[in-house]
Amino acid sequence: MEIVRRGLKRITGQTIRAIAYSNREKYSQQASLFSDLLGTSLRQIVRRGKWLLFTFENSMGALNHLGMSGRWFVYESEVIGQDLASFSKSQTLLVDFRGSSITEKLSLFEKLGFSVEHPPLNALSHGNTSVSSNPVEGQEFFHLNKHGAKISTSRKEVTHEFSAHPFFSPHIQLMFILDGSVAIFEDVRTFGYFRVYSNSQTMFSLPSLQELGPDILDKAFDIKEFEKRLKKYPRSVICAKLLDPKVIAGCGNIYRNEALFLAKLNPFRKIGNLDKSEIHRLAKALVQVGATALNYGGSSIQSFANAEGARGRMQERFLVYGKAGFPCPSCSSVIQKTKFQQRSVYWCSQCQE
Ligand SMILES: [Zn+2]
Structure with a gap:
């Protein structure tokens, strides 16, 4: 956006x-x-x-x-x-x-x-x-x-x-x-x-609009606020809450998959089981993914185009999103894919624990 x-x-x-x-x-x-x-x-x-x-x-x-x-x-x-x-x-x-x-x-x-x-x-x-x-x-x-x-x-x-x-x-x-x-x-x-x-x-x-969580593209991303909002859902799995705008704003399915991979976190871990350093790692990964997306003009998956109709080049940079069956860029294990709450989750079972 x-x-x-x-x-x-x-x-x-x-x-x-x-x-x-x-x-x-x-x-x-x-x-x-x-x-x-x-x-x-x-x-x-x-x-x-x-x-x-x-x-x-x-x-x-x-x-x-x-x-x-x-x-x-x-x-x-x-x-x-x-x-x-x-x-x-x-x-x-x-x-x-x-x-x-x-x-x-x-x-x-x-x-x-x-x-x-x-x-x-x-x-x-x-x-x-x-x-x-x-x-x-x-x-x-x-x-x-x-x-x-x-x-x-x-x-x-x-x-x-x-x-x-x-x-x-x-x-x-x-x-x-x-x-x-x-x-x-x-x-x-x-x-x-x-x-x-x-x-x-x-x-x-x-x-x-008032209830929105910290914005993934905000240069001054508020990690403490993100942590506070995330911890309201100790029994939820982490990947589900990354799509909740009340927890984090501006994070779509591509961003959450890429960020969880960068942070080396299994998408299905319970939020209550994450320690402070893991949450901070995740926050940094989210901000990094957002910044990369901006540099590359966004992604053009599902007919996304920027305002001038040009296609973004972000998809050339995906690490795990859309890569089911391909080798993990880090350890060469096969990237997994599953549907969770109607959305695709991609992850490496070796790198993401
Ligand atoms: Zn891996």
């Missing part, structure tokens, strides 16, 4: 000119909140564990989780329309046209990938057919489908079928058209989300 956050950093400070979102309920039910984001700019993106927290100049906020397969892409506006596959399901696009001239509107269309070689200029200024929704005063809505875009406005009652230059992947859930770029949130398996809050303070005080 830290890699993603860094990739998205360059869109901060830019004004949101338009937002397209999937008609999936978790996005469409936020229509009025999305509408409130139009015209404001993105102030900051911070990370807490596996969440990205967006704050906007108008004091709104948004909580983003990538779920299993969420990815962000940032494109310079010119390339939109060339790189993206055709879209296949209905999506809604909110555009802030308040105060825009026809020229500005057309340039927005161009950014969106629509063909404007034969712009029906008068269709933008004089309506000719009916309105299919109830737009907010002063805003214009596009209704996108595989045939093109329909535009409607409360002032002029315009609708127009544009010849679409297809740019929507069916998996795109959210798209921000900003001053200098387009940021796209794609989520194939749809476990991710982007929840908008009318006040960012409400978001920052969510219990799930």
Whole structure:
């Protein structure tokens, strides 16, 4: 997530000119909140564990989780329309046209990938057919489908079928058209989300964020706090609690397997049986794995990509993760794999006691 956050950093400070979102309920039910984001700019993106927290100049906020397969892409506006596959399901696009001239509107269309070689200029200024929704005063809505875009406005009652230059992947859930770029949130398996809050303070005080344990990527990782939180579960096995964000934030399945190997600890030992030096060894290994991942651009397993769509190189560095049946890099014994609580655990039975 830290890699993603860094990739998205360059869109901060830019004004949101338009937002397209999937008609999936978790996005469409936020229509009025999305509408409130139009015209404001993105102030900051911070990370807490596996969440990205967006704050906007108008004091709104948004909580983003990538779920299993969420990815962000940032494109310079010119390339939109060339790189993206055709879209296949209905999506809604909110555009802030308040105060825009026809020229500005057309340039927005161009950014969106629509063909404007034969712009029906008068269709933008004089309506000719009916309105299919109830737009907010002063805003214009596009209704996108595989045939093109329909535009409607409360002032002029315009609708127009544009010849679409297809740019929507069916998996795109959210798209921000900003001053200098387009940021796209794609989520194939749809476990991710982007929840908008009318006040960012409400978001920052969510219990799930307040309760987070020390962060694996924090330079000042608090070992004592980690130890205290871990020891609340003496009867749990160590590998289970490394995936609990209340114990350690930002640690996924890859990190926990790699860290347990580095710390030479058997994943199934009871926490109550670990001594102080073992817990400290584990904490150091976790921080080391986190730092390595940052250096190598994160891992790209399970369709992870950083914000620019580039694949990370972390997976070339795995010691045990995904290496079942291969020799241990340290003692050459065969790496073991087992499913535990639906997640794969990899370890070397010789090195990890
Ligand atoms: Zn070994």
